[in-house]
Amino acid sequence: MRAKEKLIEDFGVKQPRGGVVPSAASVVGVSKRFGKTSILENISFDVAEGEALVLLGASGSGKTTILRIIAGLEQPYTGKVILHGKDVTELPARERGVGVIFQSYALFPKMTVEKNIGYGLRIRKRKRKEIKQTVNELLSLVQLEEHRKKYPSQLSGGQQQRVAIARTLAYNPEVLLFDEPFGALDTQTRTHLRREIRALLRKVNVPAIFITHDQEEALELGDRVAVINRGHIEQIGTPFEIYNQPATEYVATFLGAANLLDGTVRNGLIEVGSGKLQAKLDPNRFKDGDSVRVVFRPEDVTLSKTDFARPGHVKIATARVAEITFVGAYERLRLLFDRPEDSSSEDDAYYLTTDVPERAKTASIIATRPKPEASATKLQIGDRVVIGLNSFTVLPTSQQKQDVKEK
Amino acid sequence: MRHVRGFDVARPLSIGMLVLMMLPLVFLPLLSIFIFGTSNGLDKFLSALTAPEAIFALKLSIATSFWATVFNVIFGLFAAYVLSRYNFWGRNALIVTISLPTAIPTAVAGFALLLLWGPYGTLGRFLAPQGVQIMFTAGAIILANIFVTFPLAFGVIKPVFDTMSRSLEEASATIGATRWQTFWHVTLPSLRGAIVSGALLTFARAVGEFGSTILVSGNLAGRTQTAPLYIFAKFNEGQIEAANAIAIVLALFSFLIFSVLFFARDWLDVD
Numbered sequence: 001m002r003a004k005e006k007l008i009e010d011f012g013v014k015q016p017r018g019g020v021v022p023s024a025a026s027v028v029g030v031s032k033r034f035g036k037t038s039i040l041e042n043i044s045f046d047v048a049e050g051e052a053l054v055l056l057g058a059s060g061s062g063k064t065t066i067l068r069i070i071a072g073l074e075q076p077y078t079g080k081v082i083l084h085g086k087d088v089t090e091l092p093a094r095e096r097g098v099g100v101i102f103q104s105y106a107l108f109p110k111m112t113v114e115k116n117i118g119y120g121l122r123i124r125k126r127k128r129k130e131i132k133q134t135v136n137e138l139l140s141l142v143q144l145e146e147h148r149k150k151y152p153s154q155l156s157g158g159q160q161q162r163v164a165i166a167r168t169l170a171y172n173p174e175v176l177l178f179d180e181p182f183g184a185l186d187t188q189t190r191t192h193l194r195r196e197i198r199a200l201l202r203k204v205n206v207p208a209i210f211i212t213h214d215q216e217e218a219l220e221l222g223d224r225v226a227v228i229n230r231g232h233i234e235q236i237g238t239p240f241e242i243y244n245q246p247a248t249e250y251v252a253t254f255l256g257a258a259n260l261l262d263g264t265v266r267n268g269l270i271e272v273g274s275g276k277l278q279a280k281l282d283p284n285r286f287k288d289g290d291s292v293r294v295v296f297r298p299e300d301v302t303l304s305k306t307d308f309a310r311p312g313h314v315k316i317a318t319a320r321v322a323e324i325t326f327v328g329a330y331e332r333l334r335l336l337f338d339r340p341e342d343s344s345s346e347d348d349a350y351y352l353t354t355d356v357p358e359r360a361k362t363a364s365i366i367a368t369r370p371k372p373e374a375s376a377t378k379l380q381i382g383d384r385v386v387i388g389l390n391s392f393t394v395l396p397t398s399q400q401k402q403d404v405k406e407k
Numbered sequence: 408m409r410h411v412r413g414f415d416v417a418r419p420l421s422i423g424m425l426v427l428m429m430l431p432l433v434f435l436p437l438l439s440i441f442i443f444g445t446s447n448g449l450d451k452f453l454s455a456l457t458a459p460e461a462i463f464a465l466k467l468s469i470a471t472s473f474w475a476t477v478f479n480v481i482f483g484l485f486a487a488y489v490l491s492r493y494n495f496w497g498r499n500a501l502i503v504t505i506s507l508p509t510a511i512p513t514a515v516a517g518f519a520l521l522l523l524w525g526p527y528g529t530l531g532r533f534l535a536p537q538g539v540q541i542m543f544t545a546g547a548i549i550l551a552n553i554f555v556t557f558p559l560a561f562g563v564i565k566p567v568f569d570t571m572s573r574s575l576e577e578a579s580a581t582i583g584a585t586r587w588q589t590f591w592h593v594t595l596p597s598l599r600g601a602i603v604s605g606a607l608l609t610f611a612r613a614v615g616e617f618g619s620t621i622l623v624s625g626n627l628a629g630r631t632q633t634a635p636l637y638i639f640a641k642f643n644e645g646q647i648e649a650a651n652a653i654a655i656v657l658a659l660f661s662f663l664i665f666s667v668l669f670f671a672r673d674w675l676d677v678d
Binding site for chain 2: 073109
């Protein structure tokens with residue numbers, strides 16, 4: 001049995017609970033409706049012991065509702081919430097033992113820092129000595145010893161957040177839930193606090209679920225990231241997976257800049273306009289004649305002034321440099337594919353058209369180059385370059401998806 | 408109007424006009440209480456003040472107002488909680504009804520209580536044969552005080568409830584607190600200021616209540632005569648000094664309460 005209220009020194013030495021270790025927290029088939037509006041559809045995921053999972057989505061995607069359902073502040077329409085093997089779906093918030101760090105931190109304004117941190121133990125009627133000891137340990141863990149007698153209004157945003165975390169750690173929570181933890185802070189503090197929280201979580205080894213709409217934050221904080229869109233999970237995976245192998249167009253475009261080109265599958269190759277791309281295609285997923293969309297990131301584009309792409313890179317077309325922007329650490333280029341009017345006959349092989357009407361005339365892609373490369377091969381507006389791809393993802397077009405649904 | 412650089416003529420003019428307007432309306436009447444009350448010497452004033460009936464009237468006023476305040480603060484707290492936490496059909500109607508006593512003439516309030524609880528009243532006629540008589544007792548005065556001060560504490564507490572962040576209570580729940588623990592440790596401390604000012608307002612208003620009290624109390628000297636009724640009775644009997652002595656006490660008393668309300672604002676709202 002899991003001793004729910006262990007002292008702080010026990011953190012990090014979790015005992016395996018008999019044979020198979022169940023995941024620390026699971027959400028199974030949860031859906032939620034408000035009236036006739038569906039907010040969440042069939043949400044399922046697991047969080048392992050000590051793992052940090054980030055729910056990433058735009059505002060209104062339903063991510064906050066998932067968090068509130070896990071905390072017991074809202075009831076799911078269907079589905080279950082399981083914490084350390086125990087089904088808590090029917091339990092009220094106060095019996096679940098989860099730690100919620102609210103966006104506003106929700107510190108009790110009339111209590112000092114130490115009173116806030118000791119609150120969970122006071123209402124559990126712990127001995128005064130025990131409360132004092134735990135509070136002292138937590139104060140040193142979050143490095144707020146000298147602020148113990150202060151009131152929340154006298155602390156900075158970052159300090160308040162640390163108090164909020166310590167307040168939940170006091171009762172040894174099953175899982176920590178962070179609701180947009182850095183939303184109220186300026187960019188510099190944000191980056192700093194992100195690292196601090198990562199380090200803290202590693203120390204206490206409590207599973208955590210974060211909610212954010214900031215993709216950079218999601219990639220940095222999460223061991224895994226779940227991308228939520230309109231109440232369903234688009235993709236769940238490691239930051240590397242969701243960034244480099246996006247499962248859907250939404251994931252591709254939500255996580256940073258992405259270039260999209262329409263193409264067709266022909267003989268195991270992808271035809272993008274008059275260019276041909278070699279790709280390993282899953283025969284179960286793509287058949288000859290299927291319309292697909294090729295997705296790649298600006299940093300996956302390589303440019304060369306010779307007629308060939310760099311070794312190991314897939315050549316797709318030639319293009320003209322239309323715009324160069326200096327963005328600090330790297331250089332951003334906008335590239336226009338050759339147009340029939342200004343292309344000679346031998347270049348026709350590289351001519352690309354796209355099926356997207358609004359892109360047909362100004363088919364352009366964005367490429368970025370790091371500083372060393374940019375200074376090694378200087379490019380100017382109007383230069384002709386061969387475009388190669390370091391990596392790319394092939395997705396079925398959304399048009400096709402709709403067809404499937406209609407059938 | 409001509410302007411001298413850095414000097415706004417409108418300022419001293421408007422301040423002067425304000426004071427001038429308040430002079431006959433508020434300042435002079437209050438001042439005359441003190442002038443007349445002490446004009447026959449301090450001895451006369453003190454003996455008028457220490458007359459057994461006068462002391463009884465003051466004590467009765469304070470006691471009845473105290474209990475009305477206790478009731479209305481608890482009720483106001485409860486009503487504010489229910490009406491700001493839950494949304495239900497008829498909620499606005501309830502809010503209007505709670506606030507209604509402000510607009511009802513106090514004589515009407517007293518009369519209404521008589522019609523309900525009096526010996527021939529709607530409920531009173533069933534109680535009278537059992538020997539239960541509520542009207543013309545201290546209990547009736549408390550009932551009247553509750554009625555006329557009903558919306559005061561509620562009116563101060565409700566806005567604080569409305570603006571209080573729900574996440575504080577949610578945080579407390581996720582930490583493991585019961586509803587009652589949350590109310591006691593989290594909600595109530597944030598309401599401290601509103602509760603104190605609501606209580607002071609209610610008490611001040613109840614101590615001065617006249618219209619409803621004179622109808623329901625029977626105005627029996629030494630038994631159901633409150634301080635304002637004592638002033639009225641003594642004035643009718645021509646004992647101006649006696650009336651004046653109590654009037655001074657009541658005036659000083661309200662002055663004190665409103666000073667507390669005004670100058671302790673920072674303390675009451677402290678975060």
